[in-house]
Amino acid sequence: MSDNITELNIIPRKQRSKRLLALDAARGLAVVGMFVQHFALNQINSFVSGNTMILFILCSGISYSIMSQSMKEHGIEPTTFRSRVLARSVFIDFIGYLILMLNGPFGMVLSAYAMLFILSLALVHYSARTLIILSGVLFLVSPPLMLIGLSLFADTALLGDIAGGPLSALAWAPVFIAGMAIGKMDLYKFKTAIKFVVTGLTILIPFKLIAIFLLPGLRQKFENWLVQFPAYENPPMVDQYAIWPLNTQPIQWQMLFLDSPQSGAAFELLIGLGGTLILLGLLLLIENKLKVVLRPFAAAGRVALTLYVAQFVLVWGTTLIGVDITSIDIGAIPFGDIMVVLFTLLIGWLLAKLPNGPLESAIRRFEGLFYKK
Template structure:
């Protein structure tokens, strides 16, 4: 039996904010993918996704980023939760309960920031309130292993769009319809019915379907993301899934009779439905025919849309993990040359908030000095890269990341039982349900 030396002073008691389990080393590739998601969302916010012509021809921004950037952001949320709750070995017992409390408390400042931003006059669909609710909804799944997560992710992705299609007309037929028509804000707390309906079903990021992204991300995060084979699998498998889902959706609409049925459902010959099917179905009433569920259009919330965007997200994560793994033997996976993306990717909450706030300055106003929307985007993007890079080099969290982290640490705090030695975490093996 080992006896500790008598001349070693006892360790001082730790405060709740110091008692969190030590964080694992960050994966530069995950942060870089998150940076790409942030920059892509900025592009759709600031630059046109449709052309000025009557047919609303999609722009390259709409074709490339619409639907994919926000989905990547959500999948990465699930990956981040997996990395902070045991990675390949899900937490159990008291540790799992503490982790769930931490995630729930972390969602509080995110939701508050989202509600505050929702009060701004800005032409941006703000994701933060929905993002916070997704954190709460994912809590029951944090202790599941890969097999159970795979089953839940597959089932939710397949069935939630069908349930949403069946329920949405009932919510919208209410008087008044249970839809906000704007970003959730503080005053909406006074009308919880429309607020909850909008968040879960009738809003821009319906949690009912979007939980699929977090389940898929949680599943990805339970894999060994340091293994090259897993990274290649994510890149190739994600790309195949994305292409297959988009191909099936395109064939169903254009070749198998879906487009005619959707045009009859819209009942407006002048409406540029074909363009919206390429860029976004946000605001389009998806009811009247089950053919809506066959589309793979961005922001349609269908199974094929979820599979396409989740596959794109998995491929992006695999790609940047492979880039982040290009390092000399024996070096930590920091990938300094990924800093322009991983820097802002490590503080997306702060930078997203600054971006929305800055965009509100020019809401329905002319840009100063003849600045174009492309120029405004470049200004936002370069500012995000510069600020993120400086904080990364400084080795500090962003201000709002620090606040969310402290809330999570406070939630995870567990007073040590007197007279008992803390149990060491298990090693090896794969988590089960």
């Protein structure tokens, strides 16, 4: 391939004002993967478990930077951006607590997602290079800190959302900030897409090999060492009515050596990040040649929040009428997972026919109450 070709932009300049189809498609793939994970998981598609949320959080970080830069380029004051982010965070957090009230069977991350939006306000002016360094540091420090938070803040609402375990903002921060760094790059260049694929392979392959061949042994040795301490060999009965922090559980340090879905461990996040970077790079390349392939997933991506919430409402509604849909092993049915994918894409396509998805429209109206358009 010649140097001239590698310098070509993926998307013509005259189209750059439009939504990035590959980003919408990536978000759509994430929410479709969530439906498969929750309703039709099997041995063949088990790779979606946990990785869909990593993809969703990465796309959110990318969109966060793009929104910030777009408003800056259009001369919109920084206070307006902050107002939009704060309003959006309050709305998403409220939706998250409503979902928690339904007491569904799935982990819910909207509250952590809202906290990420607020906490990242301090980072929007940093360069991509600085954000990459910060993300790398957080891949090291976030896992132990979120485990401390899981012990100290497990039963608190706001602090738990910020730093209380694997589904907290702190746990997802390395991926979100990596997304923010990506959002500051030129996503329309051929070289950028290739770099994502190469970087993803560079991250994915070594950490996956370590997770397969070395991590189980390291975990066993660490657990054997850990049980030497009385608090872990014979865990004391915790009095939930004692004053804080006497009512907290011992810190689960062994979780640092997991690579299981939604564990918040560094290995899980790095393996997932490597895979999502490869996927994002491929989607950017596909957008230039085969847009038609991406459009069904991009439609779902434009209404991703509505679809995300819909799965909780679906389980709640069917349970009310006496049908436990999660007990139906759809994944064991021949092509059951494909049917779930097609169903999700169909609903996403129908919702995308509206000017905006129901929740997406509600967020915009709510945001509009707090700044002058």
